[in-house]
Amino acid sequence: MLFVIGFFLIAISLSWWFLQPPPSRRPLPPGPTLFSALWPENDIAKTFHSWSKTYGPVVSVKIGTRTIIILGTRQAAQDLLERRGNIYSSRPSSIFMDRYLNKGLNPAFMPYGSKWRLHRRLYSILLNVRESHAYRRLQDIGSTELLHELLSTNDFPRLFYRYTSDVMLSLVYGKGRNIDDAGHHRLQRINDMATFILQKASFRTIVLDFFPLLDKLPMVFMKWRQQAEQLHDLTRQVYVECGNAALQEDCWNWIREIHERPESKDIPWEDVCYSLGELYVAGIYTTKMVLETFIATCTDHAEAVHKAQDELDSVIGTERLPSFDDMDRLPYITAFISELVRWRPISPIGVPHAVIQDDEYMGFRIPRDATVIANQWGINMDEAVFNSPETFNPERYIENPDRHLSGFGFGRRACPGYHLAKASFFIVISRALWAYHIERKTQAASDPAASTVLFTVRSPQHQEVIEREHKRTSQQDMRKILEEMRLQNVKN
Numbered sequence: 001m002l003f004v005i006g007f008f009l010i011a012i013s014l015s016w017w018f019l020q021p022p023p024s025r026r027p028l029p030p031g032p033t034l035f036s037a038l039w040p041e042n043d044i045a046k047t048f049h050s051w052s053k054t055y056g057p058v059v060s061v062k063i064g065t066r067t068i069i070i071l072g073t074r075q076a077a078q079d080l081l082e083r084r085g086n087i088y089s090s091r092p093s094s095i096f097m098d099r100y101l102n103k104g105l106n107p108a109f110m111p112y113g114s115k116w117r118l119h120r121r122l123y124s125i126l127l128n129v130r131e132s133h134a135y136r137r138l139q140d141i142g143s144t145e146l147l148h149e150l151l152s153t154n155d156f157p158r159l160f161y162r163y164t165s166d167v168m169l170s171l172v173y174g175k176g177r178n179i180d181d182a183g184h185h186r187l188q189r190i191n192d193m194a195t196f197i198l199q200k201a202s203f204r205t206i207v208l209d210f211f212p213l214l215d216k217l218p219m220v221f222m223k224w225r226q227q228a229e230q231l232h233d234l235t236r237q238v239y240v241e242c243g244n245a246a247l248q249e250d251c252w253n254w255i256r257e258i259h260e261r262p263e264s265k266d267i268p269w270e271d272v273c274y275s276l277g278e279l280y281v282a283g284i285y286t287t288k289m290v291l292e293t294f295i296a297t298c299t300d301h302a303e304a305v306h307k308a309q310d311e312l313d314s315v316i317g318t319e320r321l322p323s324f325d326d327m328d329r330l331p332y333i334t335a336f337i338s339e340l341v342r343w344r345p346i347s348p349i350g351v352p353h354a355v356i357q358d359d360e361y362m363g364f365r366i367p368r369d370a371t372v373i374a375n376q377w378g379i380n381m382d383e384a385v386f387n388s389p390e391t392f393n394p395e396r397y398i399e400n401p402d403r404h405l406s407g408f409g410f411g412r413r414a415c416p417g418y419h420l421a422k423a424s425f426f427i428v429i430s431r432a433l434w435a436y437h438i439e440r441k442t443q444a445a446s447d448p449a450a451s452t453v454l455f456t457v458r459s460p461q462h463q464e465v466i467e468r469e470h471k472r473t474s475q476q477d478m479r480k481i482l483e484e485m486r487l488q489n490v491k492n
Contacts, residue, residue, distance in 0.1 A: 026365040029060040029069065045348035048072065049378030058362060060370075064210030066092075067370040069355075073382055074404060077374040080361060081353055081410035089412040090354040092371040095208050095215050100228035105236070105274045108282070112356060112412075119275050121263055123416040126171075126254050126279075132419035134485050135171060136324050136427070141473045141481075142166045143427045144321065147435050148470035150455045151463065160291045161284070163428065168283040170478055172276055173246040174253030186238045190231070191281050236274055243273030251479035252486030254279075283417055287424050289346045294429055295453055297340060299440040301392050305433065308336050308394075309458075312434045318461040321469055322430040324423070330430060335397035337425045341407040343392050348377035350409055376406045435462050 032051060051059045052072025059070040071077045081088050090112035097109050104110060107119040125131070142163045149159050169175045208214050214222075246255035254276055258264045264272055298305050311332040316322050327334065352371045359366040366372075381389040386396060397403060408415040415421065432438070441454040457463045 026360060026363065028062075028067065028367070029058040029362075029364040030055040031059040031061045031070070033061070045375055045377035048349065048373070048375040049381060052375065052378055058364060060364075065212065066210050067367055069366055069370050069372045071372065071374045072378050074379050074385060074406060076361075077379060077406065077410050078404075080355075080359075080366075080372065081374060081413070084359065085411040087356050087359060088353050088372060090356050091413075092352050092354040092369075093209070095212060096225070096228065099215075100225050101232055102274075102278075103232055105271055106278045107275055108278065108351065111354070118263065118266060120412075120416065122258055122261070122267075122272075122275070123279065125261065125263075126257065127416050127418075127420055129419050132423060135167070135420060136423055137481055137485075138167050138170055138478070139424055139427050140323070141476060141478070143424075143431050144466075144469045144473045146428065147321075147431055147466045150432075150436060151457060151466065154453055154455050156295055156453060156455070157288075157292060160288045160428075163291075164284040164287045164424070167424070168280050170253075170482060171283075172254045172280040173242055174249035174251045174256070174479070174482055187242065187277070187280065190235050190238055191285070235277070236270065239273040239277035240270050242277065243269075249479075251482040253482060257486075279417070283420070286346060286415075286417075287421050290341065290421070290425060291428055293344045293346070294340055294425075294432075295438060297344070297392060298433075298438040299453060304336060304392060304394055305438065308332055308433050312430065316434060318459065319465065321465060322427070322434050324427065326430070327426060331398060331401070332394060333426070333430050333433070335394040335401065337422070337429055338397040338401070338403070338405060339392060339394040340425075340429075341405050342380045342386075342403075345376045345380060345407040347407075348375070350374050350376045350406075351413070353410075353413060374406065374410055379406050434458075435466060 032055075048059070048070050049072065051061075051070060057071065057073040057076045059072065061068050061070070071080065091109050093111075094109065097106075098104055102109060107116060107123070110116040110119065145166070146159050146163045149162075150156070153159070208222075215225075243255050246253050247259060249256070255273070258272060258276065259269075267275075311330060312322060315326060315329050322330070322333075350373065352373050355366055355368060355370050355372055358368045380386070383389060408418045408421075435457060437454075437456040437458055439454050439456070440452055457466070
């Protein structure tokens with residue numbers, strides 16, 4: 001009897017298996033067509049989110065030669081981009097990027113493979129937990145300088161740029177606090193040019209990827225392609241010149257560190273310089289964007305700010321600045337930062353992944369070379385995970401501090417500078433909240449370019465501490481600090 005039952009169950013199982021369509025014949029995930037849904041250029045994350053609500057956690061859409069898979073839940077993103085990271089960690093090909101703007105030299109857009117893994121290994125040498133902890137000395141000095149500057153100006157975008165530039169210029173090129181350095185100005189000009197070209201050509205570059213035959217059009221119809229190629233040549237030249245100059249500095253820096261590493265010998269030196277130059281630019285602008293979002297949040301959410309300041313007053317008092325040693329004693333500040341990253345991710349749809357082989361998920365076919373997008377904004381607005389997700393509510397991270405932060409990406413392509421960035425968020429945000437009332441002010445019609453945010457020091461005692469600490473840190477030799485970092489690296 002047991003034999004008959006067992007045989008019967010095996011027969012049913014085999015029949016079910018054989019009747020299942022092979023992955024190549026399974027349907028794509030459901031989704032809209034160009035005729036059934038609008039495609040707004042400036043609000044694509046919300047559009048993707050609405051599609052996820054309509055069609056489910058995995059949505060597909062075909063445009064031209066591309067199949068796009070949109071992941072609308074954290075579970076789907078983790079299942080594919082993390083648990084199947086061996087096949088979901090590539091990048092979709094981009095005619096504009098690959099042929100014109102970076103020509104395959106920016107690790108952030110490299111396809112998954114040995115070349116990308118080698119660059120990632122170099123990044124890990126510089127940005128692992130232990131090394132990032134050592135960089136806190138630079139962040140301490142830079143944030144103290146920032147607080148002092150806010151005593152005399154409300155121009156926080158310039159000061160945030162100054163802070164992130166100082167930290168990255170010191171680390172990558174060993175320049176110390178020298179924002180007037182000629183190399184820095186050249187790097188800034190290149191980034192400004194790239195931003196201009198990307199904004200000017202953004203929609204057309206997307207269309208080019210969907211319909212590659214358009215790249216056959218004469219250059220006169222798409223002059224931005226030639227501009228991008230010229231910018232690439234200039235960018236590479238500047239990165240190499242700045243990298244060579246960093247080798248001559250009399251202090252430790254990332255360029256020198258990587259130059260001395262045996263792993264770097266497998267990469268052309270010009271490519272190493274390009275890779276670290278892109279890391280320099282990314283480190284400046286991503287952190288700056290989060291800090292600017294923090295200010296906007298403060299002006300609209302006074303209750304959360306007051307709770308944060310109450311915690312700072314209770315733990316820190318008025319005799320000293322918050323420090324990294326206080327992180328574990330400031331849970332509301334930590335929750336405030338986590339909620340900030342969730343609520344307003346700087347990259348709403350993240351950087352797209354690509355799958356390198358046919359796959360199946362939830363009964364649907366995921367074809368090879370499909371572009372896979374984890375809709376970070378939509379994931380963060382998932383009502384099944386977050387109660388009232390549109391509300392800025394740091395308490396949700398007090399209740400569950402281990403919630404995943406999708407703002408730093410997923411799997412093997414997660415942000416390599418995660419630890420460095422989080423440290424900057426903590427030290428700048430905790431100190432700004434400790435030191436200042438941050439309020440929106442009435443904009444004067446006669447000066448529309450003026451800052452709309454007012455920073456008012458919270459008390460004479462707070463100002464005294466700011467000035468005292470600024471005096472202390474301004475006397476420190478940045479190059480000596482960098483050399484001490486090198487000696488610490490050797491010791492460890």
